[in-house]
Amino acid sequence: MKNNKIFMEYNKSDIINFLLLMLIAFVLIPVTVKSGYWYSSILIPWLCLALASIGQQIVMGYAGQLALGAAGFMAAGAFACYNLILRVPDIPFFVALVLSGLIAAAFGILFGLPSLRVRGIYLMVATLASQFFIVWMIDKFGWFKNYDSSGIITAQDIVIMGKSFTSPMEMYLVIVFVVTILTLLAVNMARGSTGRNWMAVRDMDIAAESMGISLLRTKLQAFAISAFYCGVAGALFAFTYLKSLEPVAFDIKLSFKILFMVILGGLGTINGAFIGAAFILLFPVLLNSVGNNVFHGAIDATIISSIEQVVFGVLIIVFMIYEPLGMAKLWENLKFKVKNK
């Protein structure tokens, strides 16, 4: 067994994998995939939700704080972005995006405060407040929705350096760009001292404190960064996938979805966020097309969506018991086996 996995310095295979992924994301996909369906129904939501999952991963998988309310932070990010573009003249899109993330991060710190007192399932209940409070606030105060009475606001076009990005492929490129950068930053943090502090707090908080880690700072930092990722993801989700802004889109179901992505993908891994998001998003699509193409619509759509729920439920239980590190771990094991054949 070789121990070539030195975390800090990226080794050769890391860099080759990264360049390969970039080639696929920025060249191969834009060149080969022409159908708007693939972009707007699969790739765009996948990347947005994967980004939110990274956020959930940071607070839950790395810092070990059971938080449930990612969608609340996404809503904060989405409406912050809408209002920034609406009210600040000539604000560059990326600046608005980062500011939205920061606004969400402020909420993250606020709703992370209970983590200093309670833990586990109780913390989960306490963090639900973010979910309900943020969505309620946006609904209650008309200012956030620019006093639009219809309840659904159309998102502005994404304009970068005078060019508007409106076609699915253009939007995809914007998202891939943002997700790439934020993923790299997350990987750097996770592999570096920041991530070690989070994991130390997760695994044994008393020992972490005795090593000079401030629990208060580390926990709130994780909440803030997590909310930042969710906020940016929420803004992208609203501007490119939903193309509208409505608080209802960010309900508790979305929070649960993101939670499941993290659990199935694998707690405490960044690639688990992508794998989990892909699975949760694509599985229903697969099920539907099987229903349509194999059984030619003989199975009722409601039954198919019930099957979906059943499968998710079973999988979560199975993963919790047999492979808490999720699909990312299965993938690692598979790679290991292939390499050592």
Place this chain on the structure above:
Amino acid sequence: MAQERNFPIGSPILEVKNISLSFGGVKAITNASFSILEHEIKAIIGPNGAGKSSMLNCINGIYQPQEGNIIFKNKLLPKINPNLIAKMGISRTFQNLALFKRMSVLDNILVGRRLHSNSNFLQVAFQTPKARNQEKENRQKCEEIIEFLEIADIKMTPVGKLPYGLQKKVELGRALATEAEVLLLDEPMAGMNVEEKREMCRFILKVNDEIGTTMVLIEHDMGVVMDISDNVVVLDYGKTLADGPPSEIRANQDVIDAYLGVAHD
């Protein structure tokens, strides 16, 4: 015994003054006082429930004694603040292993370097030269410790998967990585066989000799205690029963009655 030490024993670095600690009605420590000299190896011994671990927890800031003070380098230690106390230069290991189970051996020891890396999360995220250099230095230091403890072959293994003896070693490594002036070792050799104990003693003595770290250890193996410690403090029912060099402790009638018993030889 008479050989010259690199770091001769100096003046008191840590003074425990009239500490009392109780949990509700249960008195764990009653008016205990002793001091720890710079560069010495001090053993705390006593029967079960004598308040040895509680004492370490008080020094390290996990518990707050109701009465008394602890003075470290002429400064009063802050109350219940392990993280500040760590920053002042006191590190420790735990009786029941408090490792980061899902992290690798190397990562565990790297956490011990926490106070030697002050780059913030943005510097880490963007891998600024400062963050890179600190990480590099810390990794180098940890590799040295891993080499020293002879655990290079398991450095990438998650500690949760390691046998007990090795976990104890990793915990010592993590404490060493802090480069604290005072190390509190709570039963570093519990559950080890003779061979492992001998190895552990060697590490403790070597660190004390080469870096001059002041060691405070709780240990039940009297052979080990009398062998490696410069001074021994005996606790019984939360009180200091005796305090002095091993030869004195061995001859102390109170200690023999309370703890040591009579040797059969």
